[in-house]
Amino acid sequence: MHLQHQNRYPQSSGVGPQAQQLSPQQAQLYTKLQAALLEFNTASSREMDNLVTVNKQLNDAESRTKAEIQSLRDLHIKIQYNIATLSRCIEQLTAKIEQIRSWPEEPVDEIICGSSVVHNQLFELVAEEIAIEDTIYYLGKALSQDKVELKAYMKHLRNLSREQFMKKALIKKVKAQLGHIE
Structure with missing residues (x-):
């Protein structure tokens, strides 16, 4: 049985159709497969280049977004500080206005x-x-x-x-x- 199995799949010492005797149908099929494989490789290479470009753009956008988020956080902190300062000033002014209103009116x-x-x-x-x-x-x-x-x-x-x-x-x-x- 082992011998029959070997005969069903002929072994060749070389690689590709040159080393083997192919029938015209096999050679035509081999040529079509080779062209399809080349087309697949070219398309895959283009797609990989596109994916690399998109990945770089996404990484750049992520960096810009992180920088913008940090800038907005810094701005938020400054605004909160300004709001607190203004609130203190408003409280002081309100107290001073009340103090002035309590003064007696003089002509x-x-x-x-x-x-x-x-x-x-x-x-x-x-x-x-x-x-x-x-x-x-x-x-x-x-x-x-x-x-x-x-x-x-x-x-x-x-x-x-x-x-x-x-x-x-x-x-x-x-x-x-x-x-x-x-």
Whole structure:
């Protein structure tokens, strides 16, 4: 039996169809199998190249995604810190507003005004003198921009200067009365 088994599958010493005597049908089948195997190998090679490329793209995308996730985590931490800081500031401001609301209301005129009639007079004289100084400044700007004629400028400047001199003299007199040393 063992001999029959060997005869059914002839052994060849070589490899491929050259070493064996093939019938024309076997040779044709062998050629077709060889072409199909070559086509399969080429397609498999292309598919492997595509899979390698896709794998690289997926790995790159994974790295970018991990970096973006870390960036978002860092941003989240910063936002949480800012929210906590803002919450503390809001609490402090709310407490300060409540404290200010509890203060008694005082008329503005009483806060700004002096403690005596003489102090009030000094306050008003200084305010008027500063207003005259500002008026002279803006009058000079108007002259330099040709919005006021020289004759009108000189007339107003003379009047304002006279008035300013009188205010300064009165301020000096009131300060002397209050005991201020100049």
